[in-house]
Amino acid sequence: MAIGVVAGIVLAAIVALIGLFKLMWRVAEPNEALVISGSTHKTEGLGQGMGFRIVTGRGTLVLPGVQAVRKLSLDLNETQLSVDCVTHQGIPLRVKGVVIFKVGDDLVSIANAARRFLDQQKMMPERVHIVFAGHLRSIVGGLTVEDMIRDREKLTGQTRMACGTEMEKLGLIVDSLQIHEIEDPTGYIKNLAMPHAAAVQRDARIAQAEANRLATEAEQAAFARMAEATRDSEILQAGYQAERDKAAATARQAGPLSEAAARQEVVVQETRVAELEAHRREQQLQADVRKPADAAAYETRTRAEAERDARISAAQAKARETELAAAAEATRVTTAATADAQAVEARGIASAKATRATGEAEAAATQARGLAEAESAKAKGLAEAEAIKARAAALAENQEAVVAQQLAENWPAIVEAGAGAFGNVEHMVLLNGAEGMSEMFAKALTMGGTGLGVARQLLASMGQTPPSGTPSPAAPPVNGRIPIREE
């Protein structure tokens, strides 16, 4: 029993402790801040605070009864804006939008907001609406409608400039400012857009018209092509029909045509038969009529020709006979004459033969003599020619020697001729010795004949250069003995 009581007490104490702890321990949720006031110590978060501390995101120990704990929501709030305002151009507009804002997360912002809105958190959008409405009027008053429509950056920038600082004072931050709608009672915006709309409409109508035109063109072209195709098809069909008709007609006419062809063949054959019959008849007539007539005519003609030939032959025979008789007579006379002539001729011939034989014999003798003479003359001439040739060869070989030889051979005659000049001289005195003798002798030789010029030259040359190896007739005059002997 006692154990049960003790256990009960302990349990109650534990429960009481847990309850007490639960009363004292407060936890700040993520979207709220705890603002704790009532104790001067532990002024955490605000160094020189106003006696309260701010706790976010964690738990803290609070003394119930001593300290007061308030919660400030950090959630998002929104304010619908509907502001009548006038633009820079004096055009009245109603701007509708929304502002999304919250309490700033930093401790300064939380402190500012806590001081201003802790008991009036429900009224926060209303306050913000007032602030924004006033600022929006002034902002819109500085803008034109075109700016507001086209330059949202400018609108938000100006809004931030005007309201940012204001909201900073309140510890709030603006997450988003959106202009939903700009109502335009005077229709300014609509009229502003009208030229563009008209232009767009015009372009649209132009495009539509162009498209219609193209479509119509395409349709008409298609129709034209269809008609063309139909025409071509009909032409082809007509052509084929014509071919079919032609073929059918040909087929229809085939029977009569073949019949006519057969008939034509028959006629041709009949004609051929008739021709053959006519030919046969002609042949018959030839054989029956013409050939006998021809034979008769031939017979008559042959007979006439034979008779004529017979008569001609008779006449010819007669003429021949006469001719032959005359010829025989003539032959007889001729024969007699011929015999006489032959006798005379034979005599003449015999005489001529005798004469000829005598002449021939004489001619042969004469010829033999002539030949012998000619042979001897020829031999002599040949010998002379040989001698001349040999002399010419010798002359060509050693001209002077040959001349000297010649001179030596004829020397006696020469000397004799030369000596003739001295024939009348009785006494001769030589004053110059052998040289004087030679000189005078040479002069005498010169006078002896013109043909001795050569000898004189030779002697002159002997006096200067006597030739060696040659028997010189001038050698004796050197010693001067030979001319004396001649005397």
Next chain:
Amino acid sequence: MGDTGADADMVGLTGRVTGTVGPGLVGEVIVRIRGGAEHFLAHPVSGTGRIAVGTVVTVVEYLPPRTVYVMAAYDN
């Protein structure tokens, strides 16, 4: 949680421009912070140039609660 530290750490973070930053404008950058991404009103640190949307920027100065001064992270 170190919230004070986190606020101080804003300086040096990189972010992306989502609304043109420039002189006379109130721009907007989105920065990864506190496990999420938040946007801040942004002004240029210096000069006359505009920083176009999409440019990567570095946070140079943080003025609580929601204002930063930025400069382009990469020249050109």
